[in-house]
Amino acid sequence: GAGVSQSPSNKVTEKGKDVELRCDPISGHTALYWYRQSLGQGLEFLIYFQGNSAPDKSGLPSDRFSAERTGGSVSTLTIQRTQQEDSAVYLCASSLYGGELFFGEGSRLTVL
Amino acid sequence: GQQLNQSPQSMFIQEGEDVSMNCTSSSIFNTWLWYKQDPGEGPVLLIALYKAGELTSNGRLTAQFGITRKDSFLNISASIPSDVGIYFCAGSGGSNYKLTFGKGTLLTVNP
Numbered sequence: 001g002a003g004v005s006q007s008p009s010n011k012v013t014e015k016g017k018d019v020e021l022r023c024d025p026i027s028g029h030t031a032l033y034w035y036r037q038s039l040g041q042g043l044e045f046l047i048y049f050q051g052n053s054a055p056d057k058s059g060l061p062s063d064r065f066s067a068e069r070t071g072g073s074v075s076t077l078t079i080q081r082t083q084q085e086d087s088a089v090y091l092c093a094s095s096l097y098g099g100e101l102f103f104g105e106g107s108r109l110t111v112l
Numbered sequence: 113g114q115q116l117n118q119s120p121q122s123m124f125i126q127e128g129e130d131v132s133m134n135c136t137s138s139s140i141f142n143t144w145l146w147y148k149q150d151p152g153e154g155p156v157l158l159i160a161l162y163k164a165g166e167l168t169s170n171g172r173l174t175a176q177f178g179i180t181r182k183d184s185f186l187n188i189s190a191s192i193p194s195d196v197g198i199y200f201c202a203g204s205g206g207s208n209y210k211l212t213f214g215k216g217t218l219l220t221v222n223p
Binding site for chain 2: 004031033035040041042043045048050056059091093100101102103104105106
């Protein structure tokens, strides 16, 4: 597609369950980012992939969070043993080079 | 780490009025970006600034990269109802590719 595609758009899960969020970046974009947006807050950086380089995971809040990017394209963000404080909108973005990020519509996660 | 202070947190204005919002950082940035987010959507890039002192316009929007490289402002002239949304500033410094975002300015335009 023309833009960044994220799925699911909404996910409701029970505390303790694992969730997977998917991001399909703009074709040709080598950089892929995950951000988290809590209600009324700015965007919190989680992880960054650039080409074949090792990802920058410095923003992941705990070891329950992990992300992969297969074939330099699609990325999956996995949250294990979800907690209520994980409830947020998870935004994926891609870019040709650092700076001008193009965002998807986000995946809204609700942990009950 | 880098911190961005964005102000004001919210604005409630009448249609036709001009709007100004700004961001300041605790460290020097090489890039300043302004995004707008509508409800239920991801942020959309409005203006990108790459040079200290740069002044760039996009329709009714004008943004400037502060000469100190620690601040930026966004002006919206003759506001219209579709300008409502959350406006975010974002910046990155040096070879840092990670954008740091402000907490946003919620703009409400009263028709």
